[in-house]
Amino acid sequence: MIIATLIAAGRLDRDSIAQAAACLEGSRLKPGAWRWIDEGDAADIEIAGGAFELAEARAALDACIPGVDVVVQEAALREKKLLVADMDSTMIGQECIDELADYAGAKLAVAAITEQAMRGAMDFATALRERVAVLDGLDAEVIERCRIERVRANPGARALVATMRARGAATLLVTGGFTAFAEPVATELGFAEVRANRLGIAGGRLNGSVEGPIVDGKAKCDALVEVRDRLGLAAADTLAVGDGANDRAMVEAAGLGVAYRAKPALIAVADARIDHNDLTALLWAQGIARRDWVDG
Structure with missing residues (x-):
């Protein structure tokens, strides 16, 4: 049925x-x-x-x-046992690298590259390196200032994560953004695991590089499969949600892949799209009534 x-x-x-x-x-x-x-x-x-x-x-x-x-x-298998979520413009309302670039006086230029990458018009790794290079020399302390002043959870994010965890689901925040933002966001929202890129820092300043392997679309999908297999789950047990082109592979791999207020490149491959409601729509999608939600 x-x-x-x-x-x-x-x-x-x-x-x-x-x-x-x-x-x-x-x-x-x-x-x-x-x-x-x-x-x-x-x-x-x-x-x-x-x-x-x-x-x-x-x-x-x-x-x-x-x-x-x-x-x-x-x-x-309507109710899922693994939630895998993108961060920027999905679980939070901002693109962190764009906001960070504003402190370097380069938000418009960086945001334009971000938009190309999210539409799938530019290779993600190339776009990431170009944007990070603009941050070369920025005081590393600005990262925390940016996070506190500008980063805000999207409506429904806390309830989605808290409710799924309370019902026994595993949770993974996986992002092409940066650990300096993703780790505190994961803690705030209640994600059990997080995967993200790491900004290069030397002498207390950003050095315009990304350390280690880049978390791109393939890495996001690989993370979903890794956690799913570790937990012995089937593909049908998984829910993935994102907004941009670099979320396509993980959304396609999930039992229910959701495009949240997303770019056309992701909408084209998603099983469902959420355009009008907040993230608690993903609880209703699993048949979970409001009386059973957990406040985040």
Whole structure:
């Protein structure tokens, strides 16, 4: 059986659910019973079928109801046992390297490169090295100042991580950003593990380099597979969420790969997209009602 979850926090009504059912019927699918997960916020519609119908249902419901996010998946193994999340513009609202570059007077130039990399128009490793080179000579103490002054968790991030951990899921924050930001963010949000790049520092100043192997799209996917296999999980047990082109491989490898307010390059390969709700949408997508959420 397939489950289509409609999510519109505080705005979901029965007319929207009926409209979704009509979209399914128009594609010759067979919607069955529906139920509220949380009335006015999220609801499930059952759909008869298997893999073929899954693809058809996703196509039928894509942009079917304006302002409503829809997640379509097989009902089995709906609740995930491993969360793998990108950091910048996903779990937090900023691109840390852009904000750090602002302290060096180069935010616009660096942000333009970031945008190219996230759209997939530029190789990530090349883009990373070019951006980090701009930071050469910046006082290393500015990193902590930048983190405190500018880095903020996206709405729903803490509840997503805390709830999944409370229900026994493993959590991994994996980012093409930097350990100086990612490790404190991981601690703040409750991630058990973190993978990130390391900025080169010499004499108390950034030296314009990245130390060690670069965490790029392949490394993100490799990290997902490594943790999944270590825990003895199946691909279907995993949830990955990101926003940019360098998240494509891990999103494709996950049982449920989600594009969160994402670039077209990631939307094209994701199983679901969240455009209108915050990160708690990923709890409703797993059938977890608000009464069972844990505050982060």
